[in-house]
Amino acid sequence: MVQDNHIKKNINDELVLRKAEEAACRRFQATKWLREMDRFAMEVLPSKEPSEEEFCLALRNGLILCNVLNRVNLGAVSKVVECPVFTVESTDGAAQSAIQYFENMRNFLVAVGEMKLLTFEASDLEKVMLPSSHHLNIGGELENGGSSSKVVDCILCLKGYHEWKQSGGIGIWKYGGIVKITSSNKCIPPSILGRETVAGSSQETCSPYDECHDDHLRLLSESALEESGIGGALGSLFDRFGLKLLRDYLTDLEMSQLLPLNGMMVDIVTNQAVEQFYRQLESQSCQLGLMLKRALRGDKETSSKAEFLEAISGFLDRQSYARSDCSRSSNYVERLDLQQHQIDEIKLCFHDVKVQVRQIESKWEEEVSELGHHIQGLEFAASSYHKVLEENRLLYNQVQDLKEQVYADTQPLIRSVLDGYNVCVFAYGQTGSGKTYTMTGPDLSMEETWGVNYRALKDLFKISRERRDAIRYEVSVQMIEIYNEQNGLNIPDASLVSVRCTQDVFDLMRIGLANRAVGATALNVHSSRSHSVLTVHVQGKDLVSGSTLRGCLHLVDLAGSERVNKSEAVGERLKEAQYINKSLSALGDVIFALAQKSSHIPYRNSKLTQVLQDALGGQAKTLMFVHINPDVHATGETISTLKFAERVASIELGAAHANKETGELRELKEEVAKLKSALERKETEMEQLKVENMQYKALEVRKTGLVSPLQSHTTTITLKSEVSRRSIDGARNNEMRTSSSGKQRRFQIPPGSTEDDRKLPLRQDTFMNSRKLRSPSPPVRVPLSTDQGTHIKNKCKPTSTSIDATSVLPTNENTRRCWDLPEKFHMRPENPKKVHPEHEEENQQNVIRRDRLYNKTKPNQQLLPLKSHKPELTLTCRVVNLEPQNEEKTSHALRGFFESPRCSTSRLNKVQGNSVRMSYNKSRDAMQRVESLSAGKHENKPPNAAMRDRKEGVADLRRSRSLPRGKFINMP
Numbered sequence: 001m002v003q004d005n006h007i008k009k010n011i012n013d014e015l016v017l018r019k020a021e022e023a024a025c026r027r028f029q030a031t032k033w034l035r036e037m038d039r040f041a042m043e044v045l046p047s048k049e050p051s052e053e054e055f056c057l058a059l060r061n062g063l064i065l066c067n068v069l070n071r072v073n074l075g076a077v078s079k080v081v082e083c084p085v086f087t088v089e090s091t092d093g094a095a096q097s098a099i100q101y102f103e104n105m106r107n108f109l110v111a112v113g114e115m116k117l118l119t120f121e122a123s124d125l126e127k128v129m130l131p132s133s134h135h136l137n138i139g140g141e142l143e144n145g146g147s148s149s150k151v152v153d154c155i156l157c158l159k160g161y162h163e164w165k166q167s168g169g170i171g172i173w174k175y176g177g178i179v180k181i182t183s184s185n186k187c188i189p190p191s192i193l194g195r196e197t198v199a200g201s202s203q204e205t206c207s208p209y210d211e212c213h214d215d216h217l218r219l220l221s222e223s224a225l226e227e228s229g230i231g232g233a234l235g236s237l238f239d240r241f242g243l244k245l246l247r248d249y250l251t252d253l254e255m256s257q258l259l260p261l262n263g264m265m266v267d268i269v270t271n272q273a274v275e276q277f278y279r280q281l282e283s284q285s286c287q288l289g290l291m292l293k294r295a296l297r298g299d300k301e302t303s304s305k306a307e308f309l310e311a312i313s314g315f316l317d318r319q320s321y322a323r324s325d326c327s328r329s330s331n332y333v334e335r336l337d338l339q340q341h342q343i344d345e346i347k348l349c350f351h352d353v354k355v356q357v358r359q360i361e362s363k364w365e366e367e368v369s370e371l372g373h374h375i376q377g378l379e380f381a382a383s384s385y386h387k388v389l390e391e392n393r394l395l396y397n398q399v400q401d402l403k404e405q406v407y408a409d410t411q412p413l414i415r416s417v418l419d420g421y422n423v424c425v426f427a428y429g430q431t432g433s434g435k436t437y438t439m440t441g442p443d444l445s446m447e448e449t450w451g452v453n454y455r456a457l458k459d460l461f462k463i464s465r466e467r468r469d470a471i472r473y474e475v476s477v478q479m480i481e482i483y484n485e486q487n488g489l490n491i492p493d494a495s496l497v498s499v500r501c502t503q504d505v506f507d508l509m510r511i512g513l514a515n516r517a518v519g520a521t522a523l524n525v526h527s528s529r530s531h532s533v534l535t536v537h538v539q540g541k542d543l544v545s546g547s548t549l550r551g552c553l554h555l556v557d558l559a560g561s562e563r564v565n566k567s568e569a570v571g572e573r574l575k576e577a578q579y580i581n582k583s584l585s586a587l588g589d590v591i592f593a594l595a596q597k598s599s600h601i602p603y604r605n606s607k608l609t610q611v612l613q614d615a616l617g618g619q620a621k622t623l624m625f626v627h628i629n630p631d632v633h634a635t636g637e638t639i640s641t642l643k644f645a646e647r648v649a650s651i652e653l654g655a656a657h658a659n660k661e662t663g664e665l666r667e668l669k670e671e672v673a674k675l676k677s678a679l680e681r682k683e684t685e686m687e688q689l690k691v692e693n694m695q696y697k698a699l700e701v702r703k704t705g706l707v708s709p710l711q712s713h714t715t716t717i718t719l720k721s722e723v724s725r726r727s728i729d730g731a732r733n734n735e736m737r738t739s740s741s742g743k744q745r746r747f748q749i750p751p752g753s754t755e756d757d758r759k760l761p762l763r764q765d766t767f768m769n770s771r772k773l774r775s776p777s778p779p780v781r782v783p784l785s786t787d788q789g790t791h792i793k794n795k796c797k798p799t800s801t802s803i804d805a806t807s808v809l810p811t812n813e814n815t816r817r818c819w820d821l822p823e824k825f826h827m828r829p830e831n832p833k834k835v836h837p838e839h840e841e842e843n844q845q846n847v848i849r850r851d852r853l854y855n856k857t858k859p860n861q862q863l864l865p866l867k868s869h870k871p872e873l874t875l876t877c878r879v880v881n882l883e884p885q886n887e888e889k890t891s892h893a894l895r896g897f898f899e900s901p902r903c904s905t906s907r908l909n910k911v912q913g914n915s916v917r918m919s920y921n922k923s924r925d926a927m928q929r930v931e932s933l934s935a936g937k938h939e940n941k942p943p944n945a946a947m948r949d950r951k952e953g954v955a956d957l958r959r960s961r962s963l964p965r966g967k968f969i970n971m972p
């Protein structure tokens with residue numbers, strides 16, 4: 001206890017001393033500042049550290065304070081009472097001093113109060129002046145209560161205010177921590193007081209330490225304020241810190257909800273919070289100081305700065321360790337648990353990840369092995385691809401070479417045509433295999449892509465030009481299309497058109513090809529639905545020898561065979577396919593028969609084989625392109641096509657023959673022509689004299705009853721127009737029989753001849769439309785029969801006496817206009833079969849001579865020159881050695897036949913064959929014999945052979961005189 005008291009006394013002494021020192025220090029600062037601010041203060045105030053009394057005495061009259069205040073805040077004290085300075089020892093000036101005191105001090109205090117600065121009371125100065133002894137209690141506070149500290153505070157506050165103003169007056173100036181608010185420590189929130197100080201703070205309330213703390217805070221604030229350089233920064237820092245402090249204070253303060261929110265209350269609360277903070281700070285600083293002092297005093301009297309810093313560091317370390325240790329120990333278990341938990345979770349995650357990694361690893365290995373296989377496959381495919389590429393390149397080059405080669409096979413044949421041979425080039429193969437591509441070519445605008453047709457024609461004209469000095473050639477062209485077993489002419493208006501140059505042919509071919517029936521199937525979008533036959537006739541005259549030669553070139557683009565389930569043909573396409581397949585099958589039969597050297601070749605089974613008869617079995621050179629489709633799905637068709645080709649290749653018909661006519665032959669032919677003209681003249685004559693002759697004959701029979709055996713009679717039987725019309729209709733319904741040579745047959749179908757005829761050929765506008773649209777539906781074609789053609793031809797004859805030809809027939813001019821054929825194309829002229837009466841006798845002589853020469857007619861043999869199918873179907877018969885009763889029988893039989901409704905050509909032939917020999921047919925036989933002669937073959941052909949030929953169909957389908965039988969050349 002005694003020791004404690006002793007310690008307390010020591011502490012008290014130290015505090016008093018320190019306080020005295022601090023008060024003196026503050027007073028010195030206040031004095032110093034007053035002197036700086038006021039000249040009068042320099043004179044009055046003591047030079048060095050004045051005592052408290054001296055200080056207060058100098059300030060007593062208020063003159064210094066008022067002057068200083070006016071300097072800090074101009075005009076703050078409006079009236080300052082000036083007076084001489086009295087020393088402390090002067091007694092006379094007491095009264096005046098009292099006046100000044102009251103006047104100036106009051107003005108000063110009022111002004112300071114208005115400025116809301118710290119202030120003091122006048123009695124504070126009075127108390128300092130009292131001579132009573134000072135007694136300090138344990139807290140170090142003056143017991144009599146007199147003190148200059150408030151005066152000093154006021155002056156220092158003024159000083160702070162002045163400096164704040166000088167630094168720009170930014171923000172709200174507040175004198176830090178000087179306001180003293182009386183409050184109990186109970187209100188101090190624990191967060192501010194801190195743990196260490198809370199325990200002792202209640203006992204220390206209103207203890208002498210408070211004053212010490214106040215002084216200490218004052219000193220701190222003063223020193224802080226004097227740091228003018230960093231004043232602004234510190235101020236803002238303090239504001240932030242202070243605001244935080246205030247927030248915490250208000251949060252913890254229970255009474256905060258009841259506080260009125262006015263400016264004064266804010267000031268009070270703020271000051272209180274700051275004061276509490278400083279108290280805590282002060283408390284800690286005191287403890288720190290004591291502890292440090294004790295530490296220093298323990299061993300040595302003096303300590304170096306380094307030792308002092310070491311002691312501070314050690315203290316701070318201990319403090320921080322204690323704090324961290326405390327917090328660490330409190331959270332250690334939780335943290336440990338947490339960490340353990342986290343470790344467990346991490347372990348689980350790690351396990352999962354490990355499993356996943358293993359799965360991915362195995363999957364990756366599988367993928368890698370698959371990739372390896374895939375790469376191997378790719379490598380193999382790549383090597384195969386390169387091989388295929390190389391193969392393709394080779395094949396491509398081969399194809400290119402073949403494209404030369406394809407025509408190279410054809411080229412020699414073109415020369416043969418101009419040498420008088422008949423040549424047939426045709427393309428065979430399944431649908432879509434490239435027949436049209438080969439024969440026509442994909443693009444006609446470039447010569448490189450021309451097909452065989454165009455190249456052949458170009459060469460033909462080229463060679464003919466080269467030979468023009470030796471041979472003069474005439475070329476004519478015919479295009480036939482066989483659609484659904486019906487023949488049609490692709491070049492309208494004329495079956496045979498004379499051409500002069502390649503371009504003419506090309507133009508005609510374009511017209512003809514545009515009219516070709518084309519339809520879309522599943523196998524070919526531009527499938528040809530008809531067989532196309534382009535025939536080029538060449539007639540050359542040797543300018544030296546006068547001999548003539550005739551060649552004929554057939555260029556045939558067949559329609560392709562197709563399996564209807566593959567071509568998906570239905571409706572019209574199906575019907576077309578059936579016709580196509582049928583005709584190709586007929587072609588196969590003919591080839592088979594030829595290969596077998598069969599006695600009967602079934603040419604008549606289809607239009608196609610009829611048209612190609614001379615090319616297949618005649619003495620022609622024939623080249624067949626066999627097309628196959630490389631598609632694997634077409635293997636079946638490919639095999640059958642190749643079998644067909646094999647069979648074709650096995651046919652041997654001997655060497656081909658050229659159609660060359662020597663001078664003798666030509667003479668004979670001219671004679672034949674004359675005979676023909678005489679025959680026609682006779683017909684005309686008979687027409688004119690028919691009634692007269694009938695009457696004459698009847699009269700003679702009635703008169704004599706007998707005819708001289710050597711007398712020749714000419715009987716003309718005129719059939720009624722009804723019969724002739726029926727005959728024409730019957731002929732129209734017959735199949736068309738066409739000649740591959742086309743020379744003798746001219747399919748002149750003048751539109752507008754008759755109502756029916758007008759429908760037969762296609763109009764030009766139809767052609768043009770079909771050419772543009774490439775309609776899948778082919779243009780409608782009407783079968784054109786030979787008989788019909790003959791009928792029309794006969795109608796065209798201006799010599800006809802029974803029909804006014806000019807009234808029904810268009811002129812050539814009209815026809816061209818109708819079909820819009822270029823002017824340059826002209827039909828080959830008809831034979832000028834003019835009939836002159838003066839030649840009648842001569843012609844008759846010719847007939848007899850011809851009969852003798854070729855038919856070896858016996859004197860008693862009947863000879864009936866017959867010309868059928870005339871418009872009026874005039875039948876002219878010449879009866880030799882005919883008994884009257886026989887003649888009547890014959891006439892009767894013929895009349896009965898023609899009047900019969902079933903009259904047909906075949907019937908006619910039958911009748912002819914059974915009863916009489918027709919002179920016309922005799923003439924034909926003669927002509928055939930002439931042809932045979934020209935070919936050097938069948939020279940001694942017996943009459944029955946000629947008859948057999950006729951039965952075989954020669955009569956129906958006239959064989960071209962320009963097409964002798966020849967070799968069927970086997971082409972690979």
Ligand SMILES: Nc1ncnc2c1ncn2[C@@H]1O[C@H](COP(=O)(O)OP(=O)(O)OP(=O)(O)O)[C@@H](O)[C@H]1O
Pocket residue numbers: 429430431432433434435436437438442524526527528529558559560561627
């Ligand atoms: N050698 C080839 N090179 C390129 N394309 C070709 C060849 N041959 C044919 N083609 C093409 O194949 C398709 C069918 O050819 P194309 O019309 O000539 O066959 P097709 O035998 O005439 O058929 P269809 O008998 O049905 O008339 C066409 O598109 C044609 O261009």
